[in-house]
Each structure stands twice: as structure tokens, then as C-alpha cells.
Amino acid sequence: MASLGKSFNATEHDTEQRGDYTELPNGVYKLEIEASDIVPTKAGNGTILKTTMSVVEPEELKGRKLFESFNLENQNAQAQEIGQRAFASLCRAVGIDSVEDSEQLHxxxxTAKIGLGKPSKDGQYPARAEIKRYFFEDEGNLPEPAIDANQPARAAPANDNRPAPAAAKPAAATAPAGRRPWGAK
Structure with a gap:
């Protein structure tokens, strides 16, 4: 238990939920990494670089977040190769050849192309925005940030966290006085 040092009355504060939590629309974005962390893979035998990216342009989406992970070390050679290739592309996009600390990328x-990815194979996670392509300044092909005119149809969320409509419930049986409804004394 941690003492707050004084009583906090939540009813004295505005609790309106703000923000747009939909996925970023498909388009070309100017981004920057604002945070990163190295974590072990779920199996504990590899290394993943997790990044939090922030939209710089287009202006109307400035400050929105994108989360990307790079599988840098993995027992699955193909997973490792894909992760390292994506990380090398990120490094080239920011103009850095050699990295010892992820903060060097912050x-x-x-500039990158963002598109809607695929949902998880088990259906547990919906499709989310992800980087589809990095643009490299050394190739001189940097497009202007803009949202694509055509967007994919968005599926309804599997669970929007609203309670199910109340159904007519039968009258609850009352427990005898002094007894808990589950039978324990």
C-alpha cells in the first residue's frame, strides 16, 4: 500500500475521456521516435526493441502515437532477419549508420508510409497501423506527408467495452437471513 499523503477526491476533477483512439489512417507521415526500450522476447531467448513514435506531419494528426517493435535477436532466423532489415531501414531513414544506444535515434x-496491418491469426488483436515503407533522404524520394484519399474499411471493434444491454432478469431468490448467497457462513 502507498500513502498519497492526503485524501484525493476524484469527484472534484473532470473525467471526460478525450482523444481519438482510432488507428492512424493510411498515408505518408513524418515521424520521430520519442521513446524506446529493449525487452526480452516472450520466450526470453531474444531481444526486441520497442519504440514509441510520434507524428510530426501531417499537422492535423501531430502528436498521435505509433508503436513499432523490431525483433533484433531471435532463435527463429527468419524473424530475426525481418526485424534486423526493418531496423536497418529505420536507421537509414534517420541517417545513422551505426547504433549502440536506441536513444541515438530519438x-x-x-518519412514513412503507414498502412493498416493484418489482425492477429488467433483473432485476439485487431489490425493496427504499422510502417509499410521507409523513405530514404539519400535517394531523394521523400514525398510530402499526406493522408491517402482511399482508406480501407474499418472493422467494428470486437469489444467496445460497453456493457451489454440489460435483459429482463428473473427475480433473484433471497438467501436466508444470516447466510451468504453462495452458501458460506
Whole structure:
């Protein structure tokens, strides 16, 4: 238990939920990494670089977040190769050849194409926005950030966290006085 040092009355504060939590629309974005962390893979035998990216442009989406992970070490050679290739593309996009600390990549803007990925195979997680392509300044092909005119149809969320409509419930049986409804004394 942790003492707050004084009583906090939540009813004295605005609790309106703000923000747009839909996935970023498909388009070309200018992004920058604002945070990163190295974590072990779920199996504990590899290394993943997790990044939090922030939209710089287009202006109407400035500040929105995108989360990307790079599988840097993995017992599955193909997973490792895909992760390292994507990380190398990120490094090239920000203009850095060699990285020892992920913080070297922070707050350097780069341009990337974002698109809606695929939902998880088990259906547990919906499709989410992900980087589909990095653009490299050394190739001189940097497009202007813009949202694509055509967007994929969005599926309804599997669970929008609203309670199910109340159904007519039969009258609850009352437990005898002094007894808990589940039978324990």
C-alpha cells in the first residue's frame, strides 16, 4: 500500500475521456521516435526493441502515437532477419549508420508510409497501423506527408467495452437471513 499523503477526491476533477483512439489512417507521415526500450522476447531467448513514435506531419494528426517493435535477436532466423532489415531501414531513414544506444535515434524526423496491418491469426488483436515503407533522404524520394484519399474499411471493434444491454432478469431468490448467497457462513 502507498500513502498519497492526503485524501484525493476524484469527484472534484473532470473525467471526460478525450482523444481519438482510432488507428492512424493510411498515408505518408513524418515521424520521430520519442521513446524506446529493449525487452526480452516472450520466450526470453531474444531481444526486441520497442519504440514509441510520434507524428510530426501531417499537422492535423501531430502528436498521435505509433508503436513499432523490431525483433533484433531471435532463435527463429527468419524473424530475426525481418526485424534486423526493418531496423536497418529505420536507421537509414534517420541517417545513422551505426547504433549502440536506441536513444541515438530519438527526435530525428523521418518519412514513412503507414498502412493498416493484418489482425492477429488467433483473432485476439485487431489490425493496427504499422510502417509499410521507409523513405530514404539519400535517394531523394521523400514525398510530402499526406493522408491517402482511399482508406480501407474499418472493422467494428470486437469489444467496445460497453456493457451489454440489460435483459429482463428473473427475480433473484433471497438467501436466508444470516447466510451468504453462495452458501458460506
Amino acid at each position: 527526435f530525428i524526423s523521418f
